[in-house]
Amino acid sequence: METALKRTPLNEVHRAAGARMVDFGGWDMPVQYSGLIDEHNTVRNAVGLFDVSHMGEIEIRGPEAMQLADYVTTNSVAKLQCGQAQYSGLLYEHGGFVDDILVHKVADDSFFLCVNAGNQEKDFEHIRNANKFDCEVEFASERYAQLAIQGPKALETAQKLTETPLQQIKYYWFADGMFAGVPARIARTGYTGEDGVEVYTAPEHAVVVWNAIMEAGRPFGIKPCGLGARNTLRLESKMALYGHEISDSITPLEADLGWIVKLGKGDFIGREALVKQTPTRKLVGFEMRGRGIGRDGYEVLLEGKPAGWVTSGSPSPTLNKNIGLCYLPLERSRPGEKIEIVIRNQAVEAETVPTPFYKRSQ
């Protein structure tokens, strides 16, 4: 390896636990511990713990922090209440994604953004360049580690470590409080389709918090989980992954993310392009009918002719099927379309299906 990989504060913990490490966008990250399918099922049935400290954090503070946050994102920041979080898009003027992010409203004059690891520097530059308001933008990634506790037993596990009543934090809300004896931001968010919390804390506390969570979750069979399971979990729940479902050449309307675009909220970067756009393609789910797995980048055929491409594809451990997401012409994007996916030079049958592939029972 020529350039040194970036490491989270939990790197030694992962290595000591025997995790398999990979280069994930310049980060030395655990891809799996006990096994991808085992970790996946543990999150669906009990509770899993993820180190997601590679994710970036950006803070916007000042009298006009809300105006800047609203101007650079697609969703309505003005509608957020203090303690509420929101999934949103950060767009270029041409409507393509800079990134997909979570916006947390900490106070009327303070917003906390969680952004993708590989995009964080780019996001920061983008937001800073757009700052014509009375507020400051801080690249805060070095001040935060992030741990995700996910699964039906996640809240019970986390509750042992904090006096903050977690059941009272609604889905996509958060609270600041003590967690495992250290100050933390506790958000009821996640990237797995399960209930759970994401805990932001100072990097120097990450190991203590990790160990405390593993101990608290032991009666429930908690397992550390890697990025492999994180990917299959998010895919089953049809959550987008930057560089796959979304990119600088894909708009939210194409990505089936119209719900995070609030054209009526006033001006924001990318709005004009979205108003003018008549999408011609759409993100759609598929299941393989023939033998094989349609993976990212594979060509999709309609009546034998190139019609789109796969953005993500994998065996689904929960459903025991081979699933995936692909772009297809808008008029052919309804469930029930017979498609073919070119897998190593062979056209293999598949069919478009409703998404998400998996939805947890409430």
Added chain:
Amino acid sequence: MNYPENFRYTKEHEWVSLTGDMATIGITFHAQEELGDIVYVDVPKAGTKVSKGSTFGSVESVKAVSDIYAPVSGEVTEANAILASAPEKLNADPHESAWLIKVRVKDAAEFNNLMTASEYQTYVGAEH
């Protein structure tokens, strides 16, 4: 992990054992560990010719698909039927019951030129 002394190994993480002119070919413990949960194994039928260094099949895990390269040249005499219905066996027992194919080799020298168990373990260790 125990890498049998009587096997020879490739840089692409296949193993081969030889009895007379009959070679048995598989992928190493290290290879299956790198791949993770294996879901498909594609290997050629009996009668297919394979040549050293060329891809003869693929192993697919939840994460990725990976080509398998022939460590020696020859003709396939048998493909392991277990793997079609139970590909996960390749994770559990890669050096024994989950062998991939048996090949009648043309040139036993090809076998001797491959890495020994200790050479392979050094090679795998150095990869990290």
